[in-house]
Amino acid sequence: MGFGNYYQICCRHHGRNVRINDRYGRSHVGRITRVTRSHVYIQPVRRGGGYGYGFYGGYGGFGYGPVYGLALGAITGFALASLFFW
Numbered sequence: 001m002g003f004g005n006y007y008q009i010c011c012r013h014h015g016r017n018v019r020i021n022d023r024y025g026r027s028h029v030g031r032i033t034r035v036t037r038s039h040v041y042i043q044p045v046r047r048g049g050g051y052g053y054g055f056y057g058g059y060g061g062f063g064y065g066p067v068y069g070l071a072l073g074a075i076t077g078f079a080l081a082s083l084f085f086w
Helices: 003-012
Strands: 017-022 027-035 039-046 068-071 075-080
Touching (some): 003 027, 017 039
Antiparallel strands (some): 017 027, 017 075
C-alpha cells in the first residue's frame, strides 16, 4: 500500500483508536489526532502497566500520553484498535 492509501485510511479514522505497525517492527496503539500528507499523529493509549508508545512500555493508570508523529512511509500495517483491545 502506498502513501496515498495510508493517508486516506488515516483521514477516514481520525479520532479513533488504531494499531499501526511500522517497518521497524514497532506497534503503535493510540488515537489519531492529526493527519498530514507526510505524517499521522498518534496520542498513545496508556493503560495500567501495558501500553504506552507501543515500544516504550506503559506508565500505569489510564488515558492517553503525549502526541507524536509517525511517517506515513514507515507504515506497514493498519487496524482499528477496537478489533483487538476493547
